[in-house]
Amino acid sequence: MNKRQLLKDALLFFPAAGVLPSLVAEAVASVEPAPSPVVPGYDPKSHWYGMGVDVGKCIGCNRCVEACKAENGVPEEPFYFRTWIERYRIHADGEVTVDCISTREGQPEQAEPEDPTVVRTFFVPKLCNQCANPPCVQVCPVGATYQTEDGVVLVDATRCIGCRYCIQACPYGARYLNPKTRTADKCTFCYHRITEGLLPACVEVCPTEARIFGDLEAHADRLVRFHRVNEISVLKPDLNTEPKVLYASLDGEVR
Amino acid sequence: MRLPEQVTRLGAVIAVIVAAVLLLRFVLLPDTMFSAKPHQAAATAREMDKPLRHAGVPVCRECHAEQFDLKYEGRHRNIGCENCHGPGAAHAASPDSADLLPILPTEREKCLACHAYDSSRPNGFPQVDPQEHKPRKECVVCHDPHDPEPPKTPEDCGGCHGRIERTKALSVHALIPCESCHVVEEQHMTEPRLALPTKPGSREVCGRCHALGSADPDASKSLVDVKSHGGTYVCWECHYAHLPEGRK
Amino acid sequence: MNGAMPESLYEQLSHQLSQVVGFIYPNEVETQWAILIVVYPYITGIVAGAFILASLVKVFNVVEVQPIYRLALLTALAFMLVAGMPLQLHLGHPERAYEIFFTPQPSSAMAMFGFVYLWYLLGVLLIEIWFEYRQQIVLMAQKSRGIMKAVYGALSLYSKDLSPAAIEFDHKASKVVTIIGIPSAFLLHGYVGFIFGSVKANPWWGSVLMPIVFLMSAIVSGIAMVMFIYIILSLIRNEKLDMRCLDKVGLFLLVAIIVDFALEALDYIHRPWWSYRSCWACSCRS
Numbered sequence: 001m002n003k004r005q006l007l008k009d010a011l012l013f014f015p016a017a018g019v020l021p022s023l024v025a026e027a028v029a030s031v032e033p034a035p036s037p038v039v040p041g042y043d044p045k046s047h048w049y050g051m052g053v054d055v056g057k058c059i060g061c062n063r064c065v066e067a068c069k070a071e072n073g074v075p076e077e078p079f080y081f082r083t084w085i086e087r088y089r090i091h092a093d094g095e096v097t098v099d100c101i102s103t104r105e106g107q108p109e110q111a112e113p114e115d116p117t118v119v120r121t122f123f124v125p126k127l128c129n130q131c132a133n134p135p136c137v138q139v140c141p142v143g144a145t146y147q148t149e150d151g152v153v154l155v156d157a158t159r160c161i162g163c164r165y166c167i168q169a170c171p172y173g174a175r176y177l178n179p180k181t182r183t184a185d186k187c188t189f190c191y192h193r194i195t196e197g198l199l200p201a202c203v204e205v206c207p208t209e210a211r212i213f214g215d216l217e218a219h220a221d222r223l224v225r226f227h228r229v230n231e232i233s234v235l236k237p238d239l240n241t242e243p244k245v246l247y248a249s250l251d252g253e254v255r
Numbered sequence: 256m257r258l259p260e261q262v263t264r265l266g267a268v269i270a271v272i273v274a275a276v277l278l279l280r281f282v283l284l285p286d287t288m289f290s291a292k293p294h295q296a297a298a299t300a301r302e303m304d305k306p307l308r309h310a311g312v313p314v315c316r317e318c319h320a321e322q323f324d325l326k327y328e329g330r331h332r333n334i335g336c337e338n339c340h341g342p343g344a345a346h347a348a349s350p351d352s353a354d355l356l357p358i359l360p361t362e363r364e365k366c367l368a369c370h371a372y373d374s375s376r377p378n379g380f381p382q383v384d385p386q387e388h389k390p391r392k393e394c395v396v397c398h399d400p401h402d403p404e405p406p407k408t409p410e411d412c413g414g415c416h417g418r419i420e421r422t423k424a425l426s427v428h429a430l431i432p433c434e435s436c437h438v439v440e441e442q443h444m445t446e447p448r449l450a451l452p453t454k455p456g457s458r459e460v461c462g463r464c465h466a467l468g469s470a471d472p473d474a475s476k477s478l479v480d481v482k483s484h485g486g487t488y489v490c491w492e493c494h495y496a497h498l499p500e501g502r503k
Numbered sequence: 504m505n506g507a508m509p510e511s512l513y514e515q516l517s518h519q520l521s522q523v524v525g526f527i528y529p530n531e532v533e534t535q536w537a538i539l540i541v542v543y544p545y546i547t548g549i550v551a552g553a554f555i556l557a558s559l560v561k562v563f564n565v566v567e568v569q570p571i572y573r574l575a576l577l578t579a580l581a582f583m584l585v586a587g588m589p590l591q592l593h594l595g596h597p598e599r600a601y602e603i604f605f606t607p608q609p610s611s612a613m614a615m616f617g618f619v620y621l622w623y624l625l626g627v628l629l630i631e632i633w634f635e636y637r638q639q640i641v642l643m644a645q646k647s648r649g650i651m652k653a654v655y656g657a658l659s660l661y662s663k664d665l666s667p668a669a670i671e672f673d674h675k676a677s678k679v680v681t682i683i684g685i686p687s688a689f690l691l692h693g694y695v696g697f698i699f700g701s702v703k704a705n706p707w708w709g710s711v712l713m714p715i716v717f718l719m720s721a722i723v724s725g726i727a728m729v730m731f732i733y734i735i736l737s738l739i740r741n742e743k744l745d746m747r748c749l750d751k752v753g754l755f756l757l758v759a760i761i762v763d764f765a766l767e768a769l770d771y772i773h774r775p776w777w778s779y780r781s782c783w784a785c786s787c788r789s
Contacts, residue, residue, distance in 0.1 A: 259664060259668070259669050259672045260662050260663070260664040260669070261634075261637060261660070261662040261664060261669065261672075261673070262672070262676070264660040264661065264662045265630070265633070265660060268660055288605055288606075289605055289606060290606060291606045291608065294606075
């Protein structure tokens with residue numbers, strides 16, 4: 001081709017090049033977030049959610065696990081839990097037996113014969129601790145899991161690539177890979193309920209008030225009192241995760 | 256110094272690649288493609304928008320005030336409706352729809368999930384042995400689930416103190432009745448937390464059988480001088496009276 | 504709503520559950536990082552190790568190893584090109600993998616590693632190989648015709664200078680890139696070790712020694728792989744093995760194994776020592 005043709009083509013190139021970025025911008029514009037929150041008037045900055053668990057009150061009925069699965073569409077198979085109950089049996093010789101009662105099917109047929117070597121035995125409800133310094137958020141390579149301003153750790157299922165790093169990084173075993181969406185999944189404190197002033201499903205159905213949900217920023221809140229009057233422990237405090245699920249009457253043998 | 260030809264060519268290729276990347280990143284492509292923040296905000300909004308499955312007690316109360324009032328001061332007052340009746344948000348949204356009616360559980364398994372005896376349950380929680388307590392009879396026949404007052408006041412301590420009773424049954428103290436050592440007011444059987452039983456405040460209670468000079472044949476191998484034995488502690492602060500022979 | 508999960512997965516997990524002795528969290532019955540994530544560090548280890556072997560020739564002037572210098576570089580390149588495959592395949596959403604480069608989270612070791620990997624591939628390995636092979640590629644471009652001429656021409660970036668000064672420059676540039684490449688190789692596989700070592704949730708992984716152990720293991724497997732390929736290739740080509748070279752490489756391998764074993768032993772000994780009465784290292788109760 002000759003120089004004239006080349007120059008003509010070069011001149012046409014620039015306006016043509018301008019079309020491309022705007023086309024791309026159009027395509028990407030659908031990703032822009034909704035401008036206002038779904039719940040009108042909800043200000044995430046004025047809340048800091050946590051949960052209290054009174055181990056001395058849990059009767060191990062497993063209702064919380066069933067309610068959570070129903071509320072959040074958690075797979076029903078016994079390998080995926082947003083919350084679960086562990087049973088601890090501490091024997092006189094120091095031996096500790098732990099099992100998860102949420103994975104078994106229904107009640108055992110017969111009550112087991114009493115074991116006199118058991119010194120202490122109790123149930124421990126567990127769930128995502130919604131840590132203030134979450135190791136799962138730190139390791140997500142694409143920022144698909146993040147902490148909201150009101151202290152809840154959420155997962156964006158449209159961006160999670162399913163690398164499972166967050167599941168490995170969680171010291172509490174709170175996360176799992178949802179086999180249907182193939183993304184990481186976990187307890188969200190029933191975010192869709194608490195932002196409307198309702199209780200998480202597990203707290204809603206607990207018959208003995210072993211689970212307390214609340215707002216640590218509030219002036220009058222059941223959790224604030226729980227935080228004041230009980231001797232509070234958290235799970236794995238040495239890992240610097242700053243969990244927000246506060247346990248009362250937590251035995252030292254609980255991991 | 257003149258750079259060798261291959262270096263200028265390599266340098267040119269690298270420069271083109273770097274320029275292209277910078278151009279795409281900072282000029283041509285929109286910033287939202289390179290930041291997680293707008294996506295997180297959208298994800299939060301989507302999370303808030305998820306459907307409710309449990310309605311919550313205030314919603315149930317709007318139509319079922321009678322059951323709510325019946326439950327309000329009973330022993331099940333702190334149990335949410337949906338604990339037994341299952342998620343009810345769909346029913347609350349379309350109350351007339353027959354497909355969405357919550358379950359009305361009357362089978363034994365529902366009540367036994369909480370009340371069947373389990374040694375890990377906390378002391379004081381009412382439990383039954385499913386094979387001994389009216390087997391095959393539905394619980395709701397005698398106990399109204401909204402106001403589950405037992406038809407008769409329990410005489411037995413083992414209903415709420417099952418683990419203690421079963422532990423004691425294995426011990427040398429098996430035949431000693433609870434009232435022998437614990438002073439129990441009648442009110443404790445109906446309002447347990449308002450009238451707590453006592454534990455012996457002195458050594459004389461155990462001393463009735465275990466003091467030196469006692470004629471009790473079963474205690475003959477474990478007699479002590481009550482005044483000097485055991486420092487300053489009351490007997491049960493060291494000896495577990497429900498299983499005094501120990502757990503190993 | 505809650506639906507059924509794939510039958511094969513359910514069977515696999517039920518089987519795994521039956522093998523559990525003691526207690527683990529119910530969500531952890533499923534092994535999250537399985538064989539694909541075992542294969543991946545092995546492959547990057549070979550990449551780093553093969554490059555370290557090549558650097559022995561270029562920077563440390565171990566002339567006995569010269570015969571397998573080019574093989575080591577090509578081994579590194581070949582494995583580097585496929586190292587990403589097991590990662591891609593294990594993802595729940597492989598089609599979203601590009602997000603690691605578009606929206607990386609700086610606090611995530613995995614995200615930052617993507618860029619370390621790119622740097623090593625583009626900024627070190629490819630440039631090193633290009634300088635090493637440029638003379639040969641230009642010669643082949645001159646000798647061939649048609650499509651292969653175009654291919655070789657493009658590969659040589661259309662440079663044509665084959666004067667002794669230019670070749671001398673190629674050798675010098677190669678040495679400079681190797682000098683930059685050695686710490687880059689350390690960074691590459693040490694970083695993979697750091698991805699595991701920084702996971703405080705898993706007491707079997709979370710350790711300061713992990714990046715060092717990974718690096719030494721990389722050197723061991725890289726040298727071993729190059730030796731192995733060299734032996735196989737010599738068999739295929741019916742060539743005599745250069746025993747002087749292999750002896751030297753074997754010696755380096757032995758030293759590397761001893762150091763690697765010592766570090767691994769340290770890593771394993773300190774765990775039961777710490778777990779005695781420690782609640783962290785003993786958190787898996789099986």
